[in-house]
Amino acid sequence: MNRIALIGSGGSGKSTLAMDMGKILDIEVWHLDAILWKPNWILTPREEQKQIQSQLVNRDRWIIDGNYQSTLDIRLEAADTIIFLDMPRTLCLYRVLKRRLMYHNRSRPDMQSGCKEKIDLQFLKWIWDFPSKKRPQMQQKLANLSMDKQIITLKSLQEVKRFLASMKDQV
Template sequence: MRRILVYGVTGSGKSTLAALIGRRLGLPYHSIDDLMWRPGWVPVPEAEQRAIIKELLAGDEWVIDAAYGFWHDLALERADLIVGLDLPRHRSYGQLLRRTVTQVVRRTPTCNGNYETWRLAFFSRESMLWFHVHSFARKRRRMRLWHSSPDFPETVLLRSRAEVHRWLAALPALDERS
């Protein structure tokens, strides 16, 4: 397990888990949102995203926290392991709602120096909350397909916070490996 894709719906905790996996295993963690969004919420063009991701994934070791639909094929070609956060909708949406409100109130940067605003978070088609509602079923189907098919890298589905904690604790810590 040297190339790991952490996948799940918006708000499921992908970035947090990917960073923890990276630290635990001594692998470089890459925040995909930081690579795919420029300041001012300007998206990196799709062709450029594919080039950035292809270069990143060419490395022998990495942990990434997403796989955007128009380049997830690149991640699937290289990943040794997919960790799917298959949490119930109420859990991931609740986490996303809390995170969004906290980031707006505290003016915490979301990614690459970008900030959520009340208008963006709650009254825009660009809202992560809106995106969660409209992408939940599709992302869940995708990770369950990956899990059930031998045509994809090994896929672990974690369906609760307790499962996430148990799975992470079972990974060999950097100082435990020889």
């Protein structure tokens, strides 16, 4: 595992897993939320997003977490390992609400400064609808990838813990 893409719903644990894996494997971690959102929640234009990600995936080793459907193929094609965090929506919603309370009126460590933690109904609805609307699209994309990619789907906190433990044993 040298080029790792982490995908999944908001609140699924992508950033946390990316940081944990980065420490274990000694690979630089790139959080797309921190790269693509400018202060005050201004999103980088799509063409610039593509350029940024194309440069990142040309590196020898990386971990990139984030969905960003319009540029997902850039990461999936370049990755040797894709980890899909397919967590229950109730867990994802709980984590997002907890995160909002934890980082009230300030930015998370995996975000740009000036992007204070916020929640809106549209984001909560996106998380709730993820299993029925986004999961099938992601699963189809993963099924269409070449066979030389390692695709790992983790569906619970216990599976994530076992995955990290096995990774530590191999290093």
